[in-house]
Amino acid sequence: MSTPQAPDSQLPTSVADAATLLGKAISQVQRVIVGQEHMVQQLMVALLAKGHCLLEGVPGVAKTLAVRSFATVVGGDFARVQFTPDLVPSDIVGTRIYSAKAESFEIELGPVFVNFVLADEINRAPAKVQSAMLELMAEKQVSIAGRTYPAPKPFIVIATQNPVESEGVYPLPEAQRDRFLLKVDVPYPRGNEELEILRRMSVSPPEADVVLNPAVVRHLQDMASNVFVHNLVAEYIVRLVLATRTPADFNMPDLTSVIQIGCSPRATLGLVAASRALALINGRDYVLPTDVQAVARDVMAHRIVLGFDAVADNVSVTDVVDRILAMVPAPTPVWNDQQRQASHQQHAHQPGHN
Template sequence: MSTTPIEEQPLPGGVADAAQLLGKAISQVQRVIVGQEHMVQQLMVALLAKGHCLLEGVPGVAKTLAVRSFATVVGGDFARVQFTPDLVPSDIVGTRIYSAKSETFEIELGPVFVNFVLADEINRAPAKVQSAMLELMAEKQVSIGGVTYPAPKPFIVIATQNPIESEGVYPLPEAQRDRFLVKVDVPYPRGNEELEILRRMSVSPPEAERVLNPSLVRHLQDMASNVFVHNLVAEYIVRLVLASRTPSEFGMPDLEGVIQIGCSPRATLGLVAAARALALINGRDYVLPTDVQAVAKDVMSHRIVLGFDAVADNVSTADVVERILAMVPAPTPVWNEQQRQASHEAHAHQPGRS
């Protein structure tokens, strides 16, 4: 095992090095979290794509523990904000405080000026607090007393919400849901995973070890933003988003009465960014249609608003996205022999690398 301090680790030189480093970070989180591989992967996708992540699940399925472990592995500053109905915006972003000593107003910044903000039970906060989060999430900055304060880099908001409670809960407005790159539904663990949770957590719970640091994360984010997206894949992404707005033009007239509002252009950008991040995690410097399909449900489902009848019939937005994926044809890569050989040499397995 390497003894090089994390702060002095060399930056990954290629895609294979980056994928190995990211795989190590994900495996450290999974030392603590049993199962939930999809949630852990999507947390890494959101970080690499410079987006925010919303986790939705019933209490006790390790949402908060996963975020804490993830922040430990990735490094940087971490803060947890417990959202409650009596919260006010200044509790989050900060405020001006009068100093009797200097006879001036001084700025006291809030707890959100860290690399990782865990907004626990975000749907318990009232509308004023939600509006204060909008500038922070969209612009990654906060304005207090006419002065703008940028958030540190990297910066990510990971929010959790409980879908089953109705008392003291304020549903997130569409404008704020749209600010989240991905929304991940966190299910109950399976039977064998539940047994492993009992075995692992009932004695001495494992702890994750730090693998990355902020400078490494910024470098990996730059690598993800440079992953190649072919024009055919880009057109496929646009068709998926357009199908959510005008489904009848894509052979799905029955969805016209189901979908009230389709995905915004932010979904198009989100699909590209998330697919690039997933390609890097998988050790590729190019995006495949399968990368887009793997992130489509988490990127698109929370941006689609269903009509009243569809909600009454218990139609879920995830089902709608799956229908769109099934009906919109994906481009098929066609290689000539020269391209195949070049690709094979560029991504050949090298000894000593997993």
């Protein structure tokens, strides 16, 4: 489904201009969605970081509406795929069909070749359909009949899943969960928000306006990838990930039996990418430890596998991440303009800098 395109807008040249534009886009989504500020912000973080996002929450908490509104604001093409147990991979990525007119086989591409794919209730699909999404999410391409078809740019998969149903549900395997940059828990709205939902949605519901377009999004993604990460912050990120693998080395021996599998290196890269995106949204061209802490739970929690006893004791993965954040000391960089400019010049001359 095509969404209306934003008029050709000037590309933001400064971090302040980018932050203003991103704030305008987020506020447009908030016109439709009451509350859920964290979810809306994390959707923008995932987009800027060129990652995918998994939303988990009970039915009716506006997961699908938020994604639809977000896709409208950002511009580009949008498709919703309702995952069901009877789906087959060709329903998602496409297949070969025989053309009697041409007397040959032609490739019919699936609905996923758009800028935004909403994979609704992804855990309802069987394993072979979920695995068909792996190449698409990791490589942003699909192979059909020996040929490779790239996804459009920008490209993001936003999946939803319902945590309470167990009938006819196929839990996402670890390899599939690891492909999502962020996993965001979507809670119930608070009492005042519920009243605002009643007031806003009981009449003609508001609609979001188009703010961005694919060209602007690609430019903002490039700006996010150029946000400066200090060595102290990079080392802090690595320590956070290492603490999930060998917690005893970080004065948390009690977590050794709790954590069965720690975070993969994809979590390290995800923390850097998500922190850069959040820094750009906040109007900064450098990452602070607070940016890392703000995205750590959504980047790390779904990549940690707890042991059997911990699951039996109802240990929460988010509590484990919070404990790691509390125990691993964060650096306290002190900036002044002269030092920051020197660091930027040194960073810009490093070979291989993106």
